[in-house]
Amino acid sequence: MAQQEVRTHADRLEIGHLSVTFHRTLRIPDDGKNYPLPPSLGAFPIRKVSDYADRVPDDWREHGGVFIPMYQREALWMSFHSVTGKYGAVKVGIGKIDALTGKKWSEKLHARRQDYMVVPGQPWLDGINAGKEFIKQFVAMPLGMGYTVEGQLTGKEDVGGIQFKVFPAKPGREPEPPVFLHHDQLAPASAKHEYSMPAAQSAAPAMGLGAGGKMTQSIYPDPHGIDIWDPERSGRCFVHIATSMVWRDITGEEPPATPVSAELYTQYGFPWFELYDEDKGDIGASGKLGGVKTVKEMDKEKGFGTQQDDSTVDIDPNQIKNADPTKVLDGKW
Numbered sequence: 001m002a003q004q005e006v007r008t009h010a011d012r013l014e015i016g017h018l019s020v021t022f023h024r025t026l027r028i029p030d031d032g033k034n035y036p037l038p039p040s041l042g043a044f045p046i047r048k049v050s051d052y053a054d055r056v057p058d059d060w061r062e063h064g065g066v067f068i069p070m071y072q073r074e075a076l077w078m079s080f081h082s083v084t085g086k087y088g089a090v091k092v093g094i095g096k097i098d099a100l101t102g103k104k105w106s107e108k109l110h111a112r113r114q115d116y117m118v119v120p121g122q123p124w125l126d127g128i129n130a131g132k133e134f135i136k137q138f139v140a141m142p143l144g145m146g147y148t149v150e151g152q153l154t155g156k157e158d159v160g161g162i163q164f165k166v167f168p169a170k171p172g173r174e175p176e177p178p179v180f181l182h183h184d185q186l187a188p189a190s191a192k193h194e195y196s197m198p199a200a201q202s203a204a205p206a207m208g209l210g211a212g213g214k215m216t217q218s219i220y221p222d223p224h225g226i227d228i229w230d231p232e233r234s235g236r237c238f239v240h241i242a243t244s245m246v247w248r249d250i251t252g253e254e255p256p257a258t259p260v261s262a263e264l265y266t267q268y269g270f271p272w273f274e275l276y277d278e279d280k281g282d283i284g285a286s287g288k289l290g291g292v293k294t295v296k297e298m299d300k301e302k303g304f305g306t307q308q309d310d311s312t313v314d315i316d317p318n319q320i321k322n323a324d325p326t327k328v329l330d331g332k333w
Contacts, residue, residue, distance in 0.1 A: 004235025065238035095150025102288025
């Protein structure tokens, strides 16, 4: 059977009919508080490994796929939507660790401990599934220091990056596609802001994802059942995370500037987000991922000073905007 085609389009990764966008965002304070969902400050650019085969590290050529640039300790979130409106199941791995269960990455779907999301339905993923209805934010860290989720759960940091596996519905078993608002009918793009500030750079060629502060987010149960997803027509892609300097060396392009702090963003009165999703449910927390230490906790363990301001940010309730997950396409705006 034909496998799902992998494409890049503008700043999106497309695997079959599933589209993934990687969003630059605020790094929320790691202060024990659950924060609302942070905004998008623009999409990370995406480039194909094959287009720079003579310049990328050897292991990148082996894995293939695509790569994005990030600064050390920068945060990201992912948005998902269906290009065609058809449903699909998507697995997300970070350094060959399942981002929903904390188990070793598997190419198969599992229902007893759901290790995948359904799109349309799950609009965003901002971090690892570390607690009931909350996640710990994705934060980029260099390999070899033990900070990443991969390093903490396996004792090794050999892989890094992000992995995706996408499963379409079996022919003749596709659920009726949902009705979405056109993107132009959503809240205006003025909710998206661009700012910059200096940030430390890393000389390591690639990075993985560690854990940051907590925010409120649910991972929804599959409403259709695992049997409708077609493993014979799945598609997969590896996403390498390049440091800012390596991105510049490979592509000749400047990486995006890093965003402002959560505190300054909030002082300006810009929006945070929450979902009307009480009826969607939650697959439950992963015990493995719940025990993953945050970057701040790893700094303390290693005797390093605080690398970011983790003072609690007080958010005016009027700054928290509500969103309906059935009417969101590719961003929190």
